[in-house]
Amino acid sequence: MAQIKPLDEKDRQLLRLLQENSRMSNAELARQVNLSAPGLLKRLRKLEESGLIDRYVTLVNREALGFDLLCFTHVSLAHHQPECVDHFCERVKDLPEVLECHHLTGEYDYLLKVVVTNHQHLEKLLTEKITQIPGVDRIRTSIVLNEIKASTSLPLD
Template sequence: MNLDKLDLAILKQLQTNARLSNNELAEKVGLSASPCWRRVKRLEEQGVIQGYVALLNPEYTGTPILAYAHISLTDHRPESVLQFDLFVKDCNQILECCSLSGQYDYLLKIVSRSMSEYEHFISSELLHLPGVQSVNTSFVLDQKKYTTALPLTDAD
């Protein structure tokens, strides 16, 4: 899909503040309200815009522990992978899951209320899944950068 300069301008604005009214967005990107609304709708329908969310501060929501866990599986049979994938999908503590190339099979981004809760989650749930061989965890001490905004540049 080709995004023109106006599409990119809209996306940049929405990544910064998705709560802009259509009129505010139109003004910021130099369009009138109707064409701006039509462009946003098209970007939504084509899947460029996948949704809108509120980003929450984990300190205020009681989940200050952030960990990245590298997972190795004992085998890669479809049923083992499916069981792991279903567990990940249903687990609220797991924010992200990526299938990897290299030494590990998966990388999980996990939040927790405490270190003891995290330890219980790993030892009582994750390591009890059939097919999970090992979990290697790194804890975030200080987050130096956090953004959900993708870099957008003109193709011209």
């Protein structure tokens, strides 16, 4: 990864636009930030090479695919030896229902963002997969009743 240089206003504009719609054509991007096509491509390449643009993705509507339950699961491990922690992390990475896994400070060790189709799917995930990972001591799951805000855009102001 290249050295990250300070962002100028055109870089910020580009990143804002791409966070909103990564399918925007290069011609439209160049027009909106007042750059030539070669100038735009050069900036995009530098943003990609520096790691500021990590990847381009499509956000899929989870509910349209039947993933009606969004949950947050707190997990505590009984032991914190490196091999136990590594094993937990590797197993969680293999669970497609787990969208995010964060290592925490405080009462619980990990926070998992989970999507499932229904309560039975949640029960199966918790009892047959997560609690079966060696070292898992306790879990606490909260079901999201209403998603107030969900964004993938970082603040660039």
